Amino acid sequence: KQEVTQIPAALSVPEGENLVLNCSFTDSAIYNLQWFRQDPGKGLTSLLLIQSSQREQTSGRLNASLDKSSGRSTLYIAASQPGDSATYLCAVCPGDSSYKLIFGSGTRLLVRP
């Protein structure tokens, strides 16, 4: 059974720092891996989607990598800003299902001005 773990559960950094959020999954047979952002009281916003055949994706200050063999993904945020404060969720789409996302519990990020 696929399980997704995110470390750390919470992170507080000063503005301007580069930071890395970690995601690990137990079964390397995946269809894709996605990173989402969730602001309090709101739904999820899709940040990056990495297909199974890809190694990384970039969008602005965000870069996500995927290493299927080791069951790991990292989300790199460059030059963090207070507006980046949110919960970041990693989700895996299992290889035997192209539609079901299995989420980690998230990393709660606070960027201090």
Added chain:
Amino acid sequence: GAGVSQSPRYKVAKRGQDVALRCDPISGHVSLFWYQQALGQGPEFLTYFQNEAQLDKSGLPSDRFFAERPEGSVSTLKIQRTQQEDSAVYLCASSPFTGANVLTFGAGSRLTVL
């Protein structure tokens, strides 16, 4: 509309009451998903529709949960005889494609069962 709309945003129910949660997906979106998110946890898959067909309902916790999308657009998640453990945020998402690609989530419906 421009996004996925869910109603009500907040619902308080007494234990044993029935509730209905509505999701208006983005017009023309083929796929529709329901997820349940407990406090401090990531969302958990409940069910998946492709147009009006419910292709997977394996995540529904019990037979008290029922979802439908009769005309392939609006969807309703119904919970009968609510229990305290049903308290959660229920998230709806839609996609113009089949599968979990390019998802747009709604803001969710927060259900509190007393």
